[in-house]
Amino acid sequence: GAGVSQSPRYKVTKRGQDVALRCDPISGHVSLYWYRQALGQGPEFLTYFNYEAQQDKSGLPNDRFSAERPEGSISTLTIQRTEQRDSAMYRCASSLGGDSLQFFGPGTRLTVL
Amino acid sequence: GEDVEQSLFLSVREGDSSVINCTYTDSSSTYLYWYKQEPGAGLQLLTYIFSNMDMKQDQRLTVLLNKKDKHLSLRIADTQTGDSAIYFCAESITGATNKLIFGTGTLLAVQP
Numbered sequence: 748g749a750g751v752s753q754s755p756r757y758k759v760t761k762r763g764q765d766v767a768l769r770c771d772p773i774s775g776h777v778s779l780y781w782y783r784q785a786l787g788q789g790p791e792f793l794t795y796f797n798y799e800a801q802q803d804k805s806g807l808p809n810d811r812f813s814a815e816r817p818e819g820s821i822s823t824l825t826i827q828r829t830e831q832r833d834s835a836m837y838r839c840a841s842s843l844g845g846d847s848l849q850f851f852g853p854g855t856r857l858t859v860l
Numbered sequence: 861g862e863d864v865e866q867s868l869f870l871s872v873r874e875g876d877s878s879v880i881n882c883t884y885t886d887s888s889s890t891y892l893y894w895y896k897q898e899p900g901a902g903l904q905l906l907t908y909i910f911s912n913m914d915m916k917q918d919q920r921l922t923v924l925l926n927k928k929d930k931h932l933s934l935r936i937a938d939t940q941t942g943d944s945a946i947y948f949c950a951e952s953i954t955g956a957t958n959k960l961i962f963g964t965g966t967l968l969a970v971q972p
Contacts, residue, residue: 789948795959802957806959
C-alpha cells in the first residue's frame, strides 16, 4: 500500500476485555515496530519484528501484551484483560530494513473504560 | 541510560524563524530524527541527520547537531501557520533493533 495502515483507528473497550490491534506495513518493508504513546508524551518502543521473527520485545510492559507477524507482513498487537492504564495511542511503523527510516501509521486510539 | 529532552512549548509569529531544541544522552546514536505530529494525524518524518554530520539543510528546515554537547536543533525558516504541530526529536539506538527513543515533544504555535 501507499503507507502504513492501522485498524481500528479508535477502539473503546471495557476493562477486562481483550483487544487486537492490526498493522499493515508498507509493501516490501521487512521491519515492523510497535510503539505506545501516552497523552502528552512521545512514543515508547514496545516490540520489533524482522520479517516474521520477533527480535525484540523488551518494551512490552507485561505478559498481557503480545504481538505476532506470522507471515512477515501484517502484524497484530494483542492486549489481554485490558486495564485503564492501557489507554493510549498505539502506533505502528515499518522500514525497509533494520537500519532504515521508520514510517508511521495513523495509530489506534485505545480507550479502556 | 537513554533519555531525550525537549522544551514543551514554543510560540512564534508567522514569517519568523522557529528553533526547536533537543538534548539526548546516548552517545552511540547513529541517526537523529525530527518527526511532526499534527492533530488527528500520524507521525510524519520531517528530516534526519547522521551522527557524523554537523548540519543538514532541506528547504526551510535546518538541522544542527552538536555531538559534543549531545544537542540537536531544528530551525524552520519563514514559519507558516501550517507548521503548527508537535515536533518530536528521536534518536536511534545502535544495535539489531534500531528502536527509536523519542523526546516528549515541543508544541509549536504559530501566530498569524
